[in-house]
Amino acid sequence: xxxxxxxxxxxxxxxxxxxxxxxxxxxxxxxxxxxxxxxxxxxxxxxxxxxxxxxxxxxxxxxxxxxxxxxxxxxxxxxxxxxxxxxxxxxxxxxxxxxxxxxxxxxxxxxxxxxxxxxxxxxxxxxxxxxxxxxxxxxxxxxxxxxxxxxxxxxxxxxxxxxxxxxxxxxxxxxxxxxxxxxxxxxxxxxxxxxxxxxxxxxxxxxxxxxxxxxxxxxxxxxxxxxxxxxxxxxxxxxxxxxxxxxxxxxxxxxxxxxxxxxxxxxxxxxxxxxxxxxxxxxxxxxxxxxxxxxxxxxxxxxxxxxxxxxxxxxxxxxxxxxxxxxxxxxxxxxxxxxxxxxxxxxxxxxxxxxxxxxxxxxxxxxxxxxxxxxxxxxxxxxxxxxxxxxxxxxxxxxxxxxxxxxxxxxxxxxxxxxxxxxxxxxxxxxxxxxxxxxxxxxxxxxxxxxxxxxxxxxxxxxxxxxxxxxxxxxxxxxxxxxxxxxxxxxxxxxxxxxxxxxxxxxxxxxxxxxxxxxxxxxxxxxxxxxxxxxxxxxxxxxxxxxxxxxxxxxxxxxxxxxxxxxxxxxxxxxxxxxxxxxxxxxxxxxxxxxxxxxxxxxxxxxxxxxxxxxxxxxxxxxxxxxxxxxxxxxxxxxxxxxxxxxxxxxxxxxxxxxxxxxxxxxxxxxxxxxxxxxxxxxxxxxxxxxxxxxxxxxxxxx
Numbered sequence: 147x148x149x150x151x152x153x154x155x156x157x158x159x160x161x162x163x164x165x166x167x168x169x170x171x172x173x174x175x176x177x178x179x180x181x182x183x184x185x186x187x188x189x190x191x192x193x194x195x196x197x198x199x200x201x202x203x204x205x206x207x208x209x210x211x212x213x214x215x216x217x218x219x220x221x222x223x224x225x226x227x228x229x230x231x232x233x234x235x236x237x238x239x240x241x242x243x244x245x246x247x248x249x250x251x252x253x254x255x256x257x258x259x260x261x262x263x264x265x266x267x268x269x270x271x272x273x274x275x276x277x278x279x280x281x282x283x284x285x286x287x288x289x290x291x292x293x294x295x296x297x298x299x300x301x302x303x304x305x306x307x308x309x310x311x312x313x314x315x316x317x318x319x320x321x322x323x324x325x326x327x328x329x330x331x332x333x334x335x336x337x338x339x340x341x342x343x344x345x346x347x348x349x350x351x352x353x354x355x356x357x358x359x360x361x362x363x364x365x366x367x368x369x370x371x372x373x374x375x376x377x378x379x380x381x382x383x384x385x386x387x388x389x390x391x392x393x394x395x396x397x398x399x400x401x402x403x404x405x406x407x408x409x410x411x412x413x414x415x416x417x418x419x420x421x422x423x424x425x426x427x428x429x430x431x432x433x434x435x436x437x438x439x440x441x442x443x444x445x446x447x448x449x450x451x452x453x454x455x456x457x458x459x460x461x462x463x464x465x466x467x468x469x470x471x472x473x474x475x476x477x478x479x480x481x482x483x484x485x486x487x488x489x490x491x492x493x494x495x496x497x498x499x500x501x502x503x504x505x506x507x508x509x510x511x512x513x514x515x516x517x518x519x520x521x522x523x524x525x526x527x528x529x530x531x532x533x534x535x536x537x538x539x540x541x542x543x544x545x546x547x548x549x550x551x552x553x554x555x556x557x558x559x560x561x562x563x564x565x566x567x568x569x570x571x572x573x574x575x576x577x578x579x580x581x582x583x584x585x586x587x588x589x590x591x592x593x594x595x596x597x598x599x600x601x602x603x604x605x606x607x608x609x610x611x612x613x614x615x616x617x618x619x620x621x622x623x624x625x626x627x628x629x630x631x632x633x634x635x636x637x638x639x640x641x642x643x644x645x646x647x648x649x650x651x652x653x654x655x656x657x658x659x660x661x662x663x664x665x666x667x668x669x670x671x672x673x674x675x676x677x678x679x680x681x682x683x684x685x686x687x688x689x690x691x692x693x694x695x696x697x698x699x700x701x702x703x704x705x706x707x708x709x710x711x712x713x714x715x716x717x718x719x720x721x722x723x724x725x726x727x728x729x730x731x732x733x734x735x736x737x738x739x740x741x742x743x744x745x746x747x748x749x750x751x752x753x754x755x756x757x758x759x760x761x762x763x764x765x766x767x768x769x770x771x772x773x774x775x776x777x778x779x780x781x782x783x784x785x786x787x788x789x790x791x792x793x794x795x796x797x798x799x800x801x802x803x804x805x806x807x808x809x810x811x812x813x814x815x816x817x818x819x820x821x822x823x824x825x826x827x828x829x830x831x832x833x834x835x836x837x838x839x840x841x842x843x844x845x846x847x848x849x
Contacts, residue, residue: 167189167190167236168187168188168189168190168238169186169187169188169189169229169231169238169240170186170187170189171184171185171186171187171240171242172185172186172187172216172438172443173185173435173438173439173443174431174432174435174438175846176240176241176242176243177241177242177243178243178245178251178252178431179222179242179243179244179245179435180244180245180246180247180249180251180346180432180435181244181246181247181346181432181435181436182220182221182222182223182244182247183218183219183220183221183222183439184218184219184222184242184244184439185216185217185218185219185366185438185439185443186208186216186217186218186219186229186240187214187215187216188208188214188215188216188217188231189214189215190233194232194233194234195208195215195231195232195233196231196232196233197217197229197230197231197232198229198230198232199219199227199228199229200227200228201228204217204219207219209367210367211366211367211368211442212443216366216367218366218439222242222244223244224244224245224246225243225244226241226242226243227241227242227243227244228240228241228242229241229242246276247346247347247432248276248277248278248345248347248348249347249348249428249429249432250347250428251428251431251432251848252424252427252428252846252847252848252849253422253424253425253427253428253570253849254424254570254571254848254849255570256348257388257389257420257567259389259545259549259560260275260277260348260388260389260390260391261389261390261391261544261545262277262348262391263277263350263390263391263392263393263413263544264277264279264345264350264391266393267305267343267350267393267394268305269282269305269343269344269345269350272345276345276348277345277348277349277350277391278345279344279345280344281342281343281344282342282343282344283340283341283342284313284341284343285313285314285315285316285338285339285340285341285359286307286311286312286313286314286338286339286341286398287311287312287314287321287324287325287336287337287338287339288310288311288324288325288327288337288339288400288404289310289311289312289321289323289324289325290323290324290325291323293309293310305341305343305352305396306396306398307396307398308396308398308399308400310400311339311398314338314339314359316359316360320336324336324337324338325337327356327403327404327405327406329356329371329372329374329405329406330374330376330405330406330407330721330724331371331374331375331406333371333372333406335356335358335371335372336358337356337403337404338356338357338358338359339354339355339356339357339398339403340354340355340356340357340359340363341353341354341397341398342354345391346412346429346432346433346436347412347414347425347428347429347432347433348391348414349391349392349394349412349413349414349415349429349433350391350392350393350394350412350413351394351410351411351412351413351433351436352394352395352396352397352398352410352411352412353397353408353409353410353433353437354397354398354399354403354408354409354410355372355373355403355406355407355408355409355441356372356373356403356406357370357372357373358372363440363441364441364442365440365441365442366438366439366441366442366443367442368442369442372406373406373407373408373441374405374406374407375442375444375445376406376407376408376444376445376446376447376448376724377407377408377409377410377434377437377444377446377447377448378399378402378407378408378409378410378447378448378450378720379409379410379411379415379430379433379434379447379448379449379450379470380395380397380399380409380410380411380415380450380451380455381395381411381415381416381417381426381449381450381451381454381455381456381458381459382394382395382411382415382416382417382418382419382451382454382455383416383417383418383451383452383453383454383455383477384416384417384418384421384453384454385417385418385421385454385457385482385531385535385564386417386418386419386420386421386542387420387421387540387541387542387562387563387564387566387567388419388420388421388422388425388567389420389541389544389545389560389562390419390420390543390544390545391413391414391419392413392414392416392418392419392420393413393416393419394411394412394413394415394416395411395415395416395451395455396411397409397410397411401716401717401720402720405717405720405721407448407720408437408441408444410433410434410437412429412430412433414426414429415429415430415433415451415455415458416454416455417453417454417455417457417458417482418454420567421454421482421564421567422567422568423457423458423461423462423465423481423482423643424465424568424570424571424849426458426461426462427458427461427462427465427466427469430462430466430469430470431466431469434447434469445727445731446471446472446727446731447469447470447471448470448471448472448473448474448720448723448724448727449462449463449470449472449473449474449475450473450474450476450720451474451475451476452475452476452477452478452684453476453477453478453479453684454479454482455475455476456475456476456477456478456479457478457479457480457481457482457485457645459473459474459475460473460475460478460480460481460645460651460692461481461642461643461645463649463650463651463654463656464642464645464646464647464648464649464650464651464842464845465641465642465649465842465845465846465847466649466845466846467649467650467845467846468650470654471654471655471727472654472655472656472657472723472726472727473654473655473656473657474656474657474658474659474719474720474723475656475658475659476658476659476660476661477659477660477661477684478658478659478660478684478688478689478692479684479688480645480688480691480692480695480794481643481644481645482564482643483584483638483643483644483797484644484645484794484795484797485688486535486536486564486585487585487586487587487785487797488516488783488784488785488786488794489526489531489532489535490532490533490535490536490585490617491515491532491587491590491592491783491784491785492515492522492523492524492526492527492532492784493527493532493533493623494587494592494614494615494616494623495511495514495515495523495592495610495614495784496523496527497613497614497615497623498592498609498610498611498613498614498615499511499610501613502606502609502610502613503609504605504606504609506606508520509601510596510601510602510606511523513593513595513596513599513601513602513787514592514593514596514602514610514784514787515783515784515787516595516781516782516783516784516785516786516787517678517681517685517781517782517783518678518679518685518779518781519678519679519680519681520681521680521681522678522681522682522683522685523784524681525681525682525683526683529683531683533617533621533623534621535563535564536563536564536565536583536585536617536621537562537563537620537621537622538551538553538561538562538563538566538580538619538620538621539551539552539553539559539561539562539620539621540562540563540621541560541562542562545560545562550562551620553620553622561580561581563581563583563620563621565581565582565583565584565585565634566580566581568581568643569581570849571637571641571643571849572584572631572633572634572637572638573633573634573637575619575631578619580619581634582631582633582634582637583619583628583630583631583634584630584631584634584635584637584638584643584797584798585617585628585630585797586628586629586630586635586797586798586799586837587614587616587627587628588627588628588629588630588798588799588801588827589799589801589825589827589828589829589830590614590627590785590788590799590829590830591607591611591788591789591825591829591830592610592611592614592784592787592788593606593607593610593611593787593788594607594787594788594789595782595786595787595788595789596787597809597811598809598810600811603811604809604811604812604813604814604817605817608817608820608821608824611821611824611825612820612824614627615627616628629798630797630798630837632837632838635797635798635836635837635838635839636838636840638797639797639838639839639840639841639842640840640841640842640843641842641843641847642842642843642845642847644795644797645692645695646695646698646699646795646841646842647692647695647696647697647698647699647700648699648700648841648842649842649845650739650845651696652696652699652700652702652705652740653705653738653739653740653742653743654705654743655705655707655723655726655727655730655743655747656692656705656706656707657706657707657709657719657722657723657751658689658692658706658707658708658709659709659711659719660676660684660686660689660708660709660710660711660778661676661710661711676710676777676778678778678779678780678781685780685781685783686710686778686779686780686781687768687780687781687782687783687786687792689708689766689780690708690766690767690768690780690792691792691793691794692706693706693708693766694768694791694792694793694794695793695795698793698795700740702740702744704740704743704744704747705740705743705744705747707747707751707752707753708753708766709753709754709755710754710755710756710774710777710778711754711755711756712756712759712761722748722750722751725748725751726743726746726747726748726751729746729747729748730742730743730746733745733746752765753765753766753774754774755773755774755777755778757773757777762774762777766780768780768792788830789830789832790830790832791832795836795839796830796832796835796836796839797836797837797839798836798837798838799830799831799832799836799837800830800831800834800835800836800837801827801828801829801830801831802828802829802830802831803828804821804822804825804828804829806818809821
C-alpha cells in the first residue's frame with residue numbers, strides 16, 4: 147500500500163499547477179450510492195491536493211485515468227458521508243449517501259411477498275430475504291466446431307448458454323476448437339468470455355465480456371483489448387405483475403460479445419418478471435454502478451430489447467437521463483400505461499359483439515378494433531393480457547392461487563393488477579385501500595371511424611357502445627363504463643408513466659427495429675417479422691405512435707429512425723448506433739442536445755424497409771404513400787378507431803356535447819334518443835388535451 151501511495155503522490159506532483167475544478171461521482175448519483183463502494187472523479191487536480199472522506203485522508207486512492215484522477219472509495223457504511231477535496235486555495239465538498247445493495251433507492255418500498263429464484267438458475271439457495279447469493283464467475287469460449295442441431299439455448303435451463311459456447315477451464319490448456327474474434331477497435335483476441343452472476347437490488351444480474359483468465363481485468367484506470375469500452379444492456383419482454391426475482395435475459399450474446407462490447411442484463415429488467423419501469427430503471431442504475439466501479443466507465447451504454455423491453459428503454463430514457471445513451475427498441479411499444487387502454491378495450495368489444503344480437507363480419511370487427519385484423523384483439527385475449535392486466539386476482543407464478551386475491555374467498559390476498567403492481571407510483575384510493583387506476587373509457591365512441599366510413603351501420607354502432615361497459619376495481623367486467631381516478635391520471639402523466647417524448651428521450655439516438663421477415667438476428671430482438679395481418683400484438687403503428695409523441699413534445703423526431711429490417715442486418719444496427727454515438731461524442735460545435743443528436747446521425751441511417759434483398763430508403767409516415775407503406779402498412783387500435791389521435795396519449799378524454807350532425811349516416815329519432823342515453827354526459831373531444839393531461843414534472847423522481 148505504501149508503494150501505491152508513493153506512486154500516486156509522484157503522479158499528482160507531475161500534474162498541472164491548476165487548482166481542482168470539479169469533483170464528480172461517476173458510478174452513480176451522489177445521493178444514490180449502493181453497496182459501500184463509489185467511484186469519484188477529480189478534474190483539474192493539482193498541487194497540494196488533499197482528499198478526505200469523513201475526515202480520513204484518502205488521497206492515495208486516486209490515480210490518473212482518462213485525463214483525470216479517479217478514486218474508488220470502499221467500505222462506506224449505510225448513510226451519509228462527507229467527501230472534501232482541497233487543492234491550493236480551493237475547497238470542494240460533496241455529500242455521499244450510501245444504501246444497501248439490496249435496494250431500494252427511488253422505486254419506493256420493496257414489494258412483498260417476494261420469491262427468490264436463485265436456485266433455479268444454479269446460484270444456490272438465497273442467503274437472506276433479499277435473495278442475496280455469492281457472486282459467481284465462470285468462463286466460456288466460442289467453439290469453431292459445429293453447433294449441435296443448431297438449437298438455441300434452453301430458456302428454462304439455469305443461466306442458459308448459447309450452444310456455440312463451451313465451458314472454459316484454463317487448467318486444461320488451450321482448446322483446439324477455440325475461436326478468435328476481432329473487436330471494433332481492431333484487436334484480434336481469443337474468444338473467451340468472462341461471465342459474472344450475482345444479485346443486486348434483489349435481482350439476478352448477468353455481466354459478460356471478452357477476457358482470458360490470468361490477464362489483467364479492465365478497471366476504472368485502464369482498459370483491455372477484449373473490451374471496446376462500450377456497454378450493451380439488455381431488457382426482456384412480456385409484462386406481468388411481480389412478486390418474484392425471475393430469470394435474466396442472458397448476457398451471452400454472440401452478436402454483442404464478438405465485437406468487443408460488454409453485455410449486461412438483470413432479472414428485474416424483464417417486464418415478464420415485474421412490469422414496473424421505475425423498478426427497472428433503479429435496477430439498471432445499480433447494476434451499471436457495480437460495472438463502473440469494477441471495470442470502468444463505459445464510453446456509452448446502449449439499450450436493446452423487444453416488446454416489454456422496448457417500453458423500458460423508452461421510459462428510462464425519458465425519466466432517468468444518463469442511464470442510457472442510445473436505445474434500440476424492437477417490436478416496440480411506447481409504454482404500458484397507454485397500451486393497457488386499447489388492450490383492455492379488446493375484451494369489452496368482444497363482449498359487446500357477442501351481446502349485441504347482431505351479425506358481425508370479421509372485417510367489421512377489425513374496423514371497430516382499428517387493427518389490421520380482429521385477430522390482434524384475439525391475440526391480446528389469448529395471451530391473457532386482456533383483461534388480466536386489470537384483474538386483481540390474475541397472479542402468475544410463483545404466487546400460489548391460495549395467496550392470490552379473490553373477491554369472495556381471499557379479499558386480502560395478493561393483488562396482481564398492473565396498477566397494484568405500481569402502487570408506489572399511484573398510491574392507494576382511501577375508499578378501497580387498493581391502488582388508484584388511470585383506466586377510463588367514459589365518452590369513448592367505439593367504432594366511430596367504422597361508422598363514418600360506412601363499414602358498420604348505426605344499429606351496430608349503438609349496440610356496440612351500449613354494451614361495451616367497463617371494469618370494476620378488481621378488474622371484473624361490469625355494465626357501466628369505467629371512470630379513471632383523477633389523481634392516478636395526473637400521476638401517470640407528470641411522473642412519466644406515459645411516454646410523452648420528454649425528459650432526455652428526444653435528445654438521444656433511437657433506432658426502432660421491426661422484422662421484415664423471419665427473425666432479426668440481433669440480441670434480444672427475437673420477435674417474428676411483420677405480423678399485423680396475422681394478428682401479432684406487436685403491430686407496426688406503435689413505432690409511429692412514438693414518433694408522433696416525440697414530434698408533439700419536441701417539435702421533431704429527428705433522433706428516431708424506424709427500420710423494418712432484413713433478418714441479417716442485426717449486427718449492422720448495433721454498429722450504426724455505435725457510429726451515431728461516437729459522432730456525438732466528437733462533436734464540440736455547441737447547440738442544443740436535440741440539434742446535436744440530429745446532425746450527427748450517420749447519413750446512411752434513415753428510415754428504411756427491406757423487400758427480400760432490396761433496401762428501400764423511405765420515410766415512414768402514418769398511412770402515407772410509398773413502397774414501405776404498401777409492404778408493411780400501419781393500422782391503428784380501438785382508441786384510434788374511436789376518433790383518438792395517432793399519439794394515442796389520452797387516457798381520459800375531455801367531453802363535448804353529442805351533436806346529431808356529426809353522424810353522416812343519419813340517425814332516426816329513436817337512434818338519436820338512444821345515443822344520448824348511452825352518452826348522457828357527452829362524447830370524447832380529441833381536439834383537446836385529456837383530463838389531467840399535464841407535462842412531465844421532472845426526471846429522477848423518487849417514490
